[in-house]
Amino acid sequence: MRKLQKDPILATAYKKWLDGLSKPGKKYPSYSSSNNKYYYDIIANLLWVQQGLCAYTEMYLVDKNFVAPKNWTKGSFKKFEFPGQLDHFDPALKEIKGWEWTNFFVAHSDVNTKRKRDKTVHGIIKPGNDNYDPFVFLEYDFKQHHFLPNRNKRTKDQQFILEDINTLGLNFQPIIDYRKAFLKPVIDEVQLGIITLDNARTKLDKFYTAFEMSILSLGLSI
């Protein structure tokens, strides 16, 4: 799970509307995905900052170029089909502040419906947090292809991180299988010296964090 800079805000029409909601006398509208004209702007903007990947598992969702700034018109993006779901990171905010930009991420559909759903998270490993750094909070077991809490964190924090890893679907079994099948041959080629590390990096279009952590664990990083 990469750290995400949620800038730039391409959805300027949405941003203006959102900022307007905090003005005195304004009533905050309840969240409804089908009832808001900024819905696809939010999705497209998130997919751009997430580089086309699921914010949590780094599963490939769309070609990032599709949602690139050049394809936007006056701060809006056209309605489009996308293979993911808009997630409220903190589900408690959905009721009271359902349109907050900082609480939105696009997640892989299976992860969202089968793991994350409306589960509460501790929030230590939120991809948009300023202090979030996957290398500080997480480890990657390159044999089992599981994410783990960083062993240097306090035991209690490790437990919270572990719970969030599970909730966010980082170790959801089909994702593990997919990640393993994708990364194993690439890492093997690096280990055997068939390709260079730089070449391997150019082959990646997903699972960047797991790859870099595996390389680090194997002592192959430069």
Next chain:
Amino acid sequence: MKITKIILKDFHQFKDVEIDLTYPKGHAKQGEPLDKVCIIGQSGTGKTTLLKIIGGHTFTLNSLSNEYKIEDFKNVKVFKKFNGIEIGVKIGFHTKANSTNHHWNNIRSGEHTVPFAKALSSQKDFLKQTKTHFIFFPADLHYKFETSGSNLSTKQIIDFRVDKVGDIWNLVFDEIRKFQEEEIKLKQEIAKAAVESNTDLAIIQKAVNKLERWKRKSENPIIKLADECLDPILKHINLRVKRDFKFESKGDIGLIKLEDLKGNEVPYHLLSTGTKQILLTALPLYLLKPEDALILCDEPERSLYPNFQKFITDFYISQTENSQFFFATHSPIIASNFEPWEIVELKFNSKGEVYQDLYYPKDKERHVDNYTIIPSYLTYDLMLNKVFDLTETHSNERSEKITETLMLRNQLMVLKEKNKLDSVQGKKLYERYKNLASKLFWDFDLS
């Protein structure tokens, strides 16, 4: 007779499917019809329908026309092969005769076209040479021991949707009864000699010798059946065929009885459903010994424990000669016994239409080297995942517990670096780790 190809166009959920049932390029039998085929696919994709289509285009046309509208089959074609001649078979309606019948076309022998009359004559010759042409075991095979009095040994087309399995048993019952009656008769002769001979041992010995000679000459059909067919499979469930009879009652004559390994007889009605399934399907094949037959078997795994599923298809095949088998199954264990080119996997596309999932890339030819999924190389987990498309091959709980175990190990490693493994905390942690790991059967890799 064997099936080489099936073309299904605009037939219910099959919009445009062509199934090649020959050995692929690079195989020693390249181009020849497959000896066995395994049809898999989600419920509703048409596995059983495919079996019925094969049957209907060869031997059980009436059953097919009773269930479906004949006009539905206008774009369905099944190719069959016998004596080197391959024929495309379609079903049509003969207006004058007011009947449905098979239409032949694409009649070929290798590259050459064969005249219809020659093919017809060749088929007649072929069918004359074979005793049993066709057997169909439906998924809802009846466990009731029913008979109709029909002699199935002379019947060429046996469809257990309508035929009674009990009629097959009659074949062996008659043989057993005759054998046992003869044995009783000869034993009675000894008893009679003992009574009438007074003390003349020579007369008694003569009667005993007669029995011995008969025993040497005659093969006990129960022992033969036990050795050649039933006991090798029944041993897996701790049963065997009862060989010794005391002929204390009329019921001891002419029946096949099973007993446990301690010799306790197990009545038919107390046998498990799986055991009945084995008896009902194995005996017809053993007794009819089909040669060059077409044998369709829907859900052979029914009621069978996994260890049975592992060998049941090979067992069926071993009871026949040069026959072609079609198995429709939901079992990954059964499917694992097949080569990838022997598996017909039916799948729904996004429009709800059925297509065949080929196990080689679309841009490559059907060659043994191009198959990317080889069932015999896979674990059952992988069979479920790669062949049966089950993405979640174990529970979330298992994934979570593996993560937790690895995390505990990391914590142990930290304590080790600090030389604190011997501390109370270290010992507690290790106990938790070991306990969890053993519940996972240590089935995870350690970095």
